[in-house]
Amino acid sequence: xxxxxxxxxxxxxxxxxxxxxxxxxxxxxxxxxxxxxxxxxxxxxxxxxxxxxxxxxxxxxxxxxxxxxxxxxxxxxxxxxxxxxxxxxxxxxxxxxxxxxxxxxxxxxxxxxxxxxxxxxxxxxxxxxxxxxxxxxxxxxxxxxxxxxxxxxxxxxxxxxxxxxxxxxxxxxxxxxxxxxxxxxxxxxxxxxxxxxxxxxxxxxxxxxxxxxxxxxxxxxxxxxxxxxxxxxxxxxxxxxxxxxxxxxxxxxxxxxxxx
Amino acid sequence: xxxxxxxxxxxxxxxxxxxxxxxxxxxxxxxxxxxxxxxxxxxxxxxxxxxxxxxxxxxxxxxxxxxxxxxxxxxxxxxxxxxxxxxxxxxxxxxxxxxxxxxxxxxxxxxxxxxxxxxxxxxxxxxxxxxxxxxxxxxxxxxxxxxxxxxxxxxxxxxxxxxxxxxxxxxxxxxxxxxxxxxxxxxxxxxxxxxxxxxxxxxxxxxxxxxxxx
Ligand SMILES: Nc1ncnc2c1ncn2[C@@H]1O[C@H](COP(=O)(O)OP(=O)(O)OP(=O)(O)O)[C@@H](O)[C@H]1O
Ligand SMILES: [Mg+2]
Numbered sequence: 001x002x003x004x005x006x007x008x009x010x011x012x013x014x015x016x017x018x019x020x021x022x023x024x025x026x027x028x029x030x031x032x033x034x035x036x037x038x039x040x041x042x043x044x045x046x047x048x049x050x051x052x053x054x055x056x057x058x059x060x061x062x063x064x065x066x067x068x069x070x071x072x073x074x075x076x077x078x079x080x081x082x083x084x085x086x087x088x089x090x091x092x093x094x095x096x097x098x099x100x101x102x103x104x105x106x107x108x109x110x111x112x113x114x115x116x117x118x119x120x121x122x123x124x125x126x127x128x129x130x131x132x133x134x135x136x137x138x139x140x141x142x143x144x145x146x147x148x149x150x151x152x153x154x155x156x157x158x159x160x161x162x163x164x165x166x167x168x169x170x171x172x173x174x175x176x177x178x179x180x181x182x183x184x185x186x187x188x189x190x191x192x193x194x195x196x197x198x199x200x201x202x203x204x205x206x207x208x209x210x211x212x213x214x215x216x217x218x219x220x221x222x223x224x225x226x227x228x229x230x231x232x233x234x235x236x237x238x239x240x241x242x243x244x245x246x247x248x249x250x251x252x253x254x255x256x257x258x259x260x
Numbered sequence: 261x262x263x264x265x266x267x268x269x270x271x272x273x274x275x276x277x278x279x280x281x282x283x284x285x286x287x288x289x290x291x292x293x294x295x296x297x298x299x300x301x302x303x304x305x306x307x308x309x310x311x312x313x314x315x316x317x318x319x320x321x322x323x324x325x326x327x328x329x330x331x332x333x334x335x336x337x338x339x340x341x342x343x344x345x346x347x348x349x350x351x352x353x354x355x356x357x358x359x360x361x362x363x364x365x366x367x368x369x370x371x372x373x374x375x376x377x378x379x380x381x382x383x384x385x386x387x388x389x390x391x392x393x394x395x396x397x398x399x400x401x402x403x404x405x406x407x408x409x410x411x412x413x414x415x416x417x418x419x420x421x422x423x424x425x426x427x428x429x430x431x432x433x434x435x436x437x438x439x440x441x442x443x444x445x446x447x448x449x450x451x452x453x454x455x456x457x458x459x460x461x462x463x464x465x466x467x468x469x470x471x472x473x474x
Contacts, residue, residue, distance in 0.1 A: 064382060
């Protein structure tokens with residue numbers, strides 16, 4: 001027991017030789033033999049082209065998908081043995097289009113998990129106010145708005161606040177800033193960095209933007225066709241010789257200088 | 261004398277009778293719609309995640325819809341308990357007609373939710389029931405109501421035929437008018453029925469717009 005406790009106190013998430021194939025006739029393998037450990041407090045960035053399996057990997061963490069082979073451990077427990085509802089209540093999740101509930105106000109969106117967890121009113125209200133401030137939205141102005149009355153950047157902020165609401169130790173973010181204009185995006189990235197340092201969450205962040213990965217990651221995992229192609233901290237990532245790393249690095253070189 | 265004025269004087273002379281028949285008609289429609297809603301909406305919610313049941317139940321509802329109304333009323337008369345002459349048979353038939361539009365819209369509305377919203381709901385740790393009642397259903401409400409609106413208008417029209425099996429309502433005037441070759445009598449049934457349909461359409465349309473969230 002001691003060994004186990006000690007083990008998961010370091011690694012909040014762990015993939016042990018995980019493969020996942022689509023459950024249809026073709027049984028195409030979209031994740032192949034992934035082994036990976038995410039220690040507490042890390043901001044792990046999953047980088048990869050479209051279709052490389054980034055979203056699939058996230059969904060394996062919160063039990064929305066179960067591995068075909070191998071095991072995914074979250075807080076020391078195998079996902080197949082977790083009660084999926086309990087597992088997910090402890091994991092914040094942010095997706096590209098925010099996925100806010102259009103029939104809820106901003107306040108109600110943020111209060112979702114606390115309300116599912118039956119927090120009392122005062123505690124929920126206080127938490128919602130605190131979180132809206134944290135993501136830079138003035139509660140008096142935004143709390144009662146509906147998602148359709150927000151800009152894309154504001155929606156993403158609400159999405160982040162909602163994911164953080166019940167103070168989950170783990171945060172999964174699937175291209176949270178993908179749909180934003182470059183300026184807003186840079187702004188949210190900067191804020192995210194401060195936030196991540198302050199909150200001490202274990203974060204798995206998905207992107208296909210190398211620049212974003214270099215900026216936010218404590219470690220970058222490069223996925224290629226469902227396999228891990230490279231793992232490195234951002235300072236070392238660009239020095240790697242792997243062809244897929246070179247391909248991403250090349251995109252970095254051509255982009256900024258490109259004429260408008 | 262112009263046909264118009266003879267029509268109006270007919271209306272004036274028989275206004276009590278016409279009002280009574282209109283109320284009967286409304287009663288027939290309301291009872292049928294309430295029953296149809298209580299069957300079709302829960303059924304739609306039940307079949308939304310069960311593809312096999314969905315095909316069967318929508319298929320059956322479809323079949324009822326294709327039976328000509330006069331024939332359906334005829335078929336029902338000899339059936340014990342639900343059949344016979346009168347209101348009850350008419351209500352059974354009207355319910356059968358109203359089922360399909362409500363069922364189909366309930367189903368379509370519940371299915372047509374933004375996948376990102378459903379993904380978020382699942383990832384937040386909402387149970388299936390919570391997703392159904394707190395996300396799918398409120399977001400589908402406007403579409404469900406559109407089905408109820410369609411069904412109501414159909415029912416108001418078909419209910420006029422129910423007079424053929426002695427269920428009363430505005431159809432009584434129409435059938436009498438056809439038998440006596442009297443335009444005034446036919447209009448005394450047809451005009452209030454048309455007005456009822458328009459009013460229902462307008463009111464339910466308003467409600468539907470209020471419920472539309474996005
Ligand atoms: N439900 C599914 N049915 C069939 N194929 C699927 C399904 N989900 C994912 N895939 C396939 O699995 C592979 C990995 O998908 P995934 O969504 O994880 O990619 P991704 O890296 O997140 O891509 P993107 O950057 O475009 O979001 C893709 O080839 C995709 O087509
Ligand atoms: Mg993806």
